[in-house]
Amino acid sequence: MYLLYIFLVENVCESIAYIREGNSEKLYARDIATLVIEENKIVLIDIAGNTYTLTDAVLEYVDFVGHRIILRKTD
Template sequence: MCESNAYLRRGKKEELFLKDVTLIKPISDRELLVENLLGEQKTIKAKISQIDFMAHKIVLSPEE
């Protein structure tokens, strides 16, 4: 499988937000819907900081 994991970047730390992400969809100017392979959905006020396709990694930065 080629799903990516989404991480939240807080300062210099990154913490896992959701595993096996299959969809990221903007639902407003500052809010994202993130869904995984099992259909679990989370929303977050964040922006996409980085997507590394080779590492299967998505980094989100929370909006303050």
């Protein structure tokens, strides 16, 4: 029970980002803690501070319960 509790606490907030192209989704980045939408780009920042910048995608939707960020390619 204690180990399960630790697992749940550690995996509560972070999300996984996927890029949708057509009908398929590809894993793009894990452990995303911050998403910033700027004029011509989307910036994702993971819990380690790594930054992922996309200029050829738009935010399609966020599944808060499932911890999924779905981005769609624009090109």
